[in-house]
Amino acid sequence: MAQHHIITKMTGVKVCFADPRSPWQRGTNENTNGLVRQYFPKGTDFNKVSRYQIKKVQNLLNTRPRKTLNWLTPQEAFARIIGKVFG
Numbered sequence: 001m002a003q004h005h006i007i008t009k010m011t012g013v014k015v016c017f018a019d020p021r022s023p024w025q026r027g028t029n030e031n032t033n034g035l036v037r038q039y040f041p042k043g044t045d046f047n048k049v050s051r052y053q054i055k056k057v058q059n060l061l062n063t064r065p066r067k068t069l070n071w072l073t074p075q076e077a078f079a080r081i082i083g084k085v086f087g
Contacts, residue, residue, distance in 0.1 A: 011081055028068060035061055 004015035018025035039057045040049065065071045072080075 011084070013081065032061070035064075 001015060001017075008014055018029075023030050036057065039060075040046075046054075062075045063073050065073050066077075069077045
């Protein structure tokens with residue numbers, strides 16, 4: 001995120017950074033970690049996980065509606081932002 005200011009300039013979306021050792025400031029990130037852990041429990045050896053398995057979970061999570069996005073999927077929300085920027 002070294003060039004986060006470019007993302008803000010292009011999209012109007014502010015990029016915020018949480019304080020170290022403050023997980024309560026990263027609600028969506030912590031929630032997403034929990035969702036990932038449903039598929040890959042803590043301690044999973046990712047050297048033994050195929051690229052296909054990771055892509056499958058990525059797709060499942062990116063097409064799962066989220067309350068924080070007004071029940072849009074992350075994929076839909078991202079497409080809307082990109083559409084406003086490049087549309």
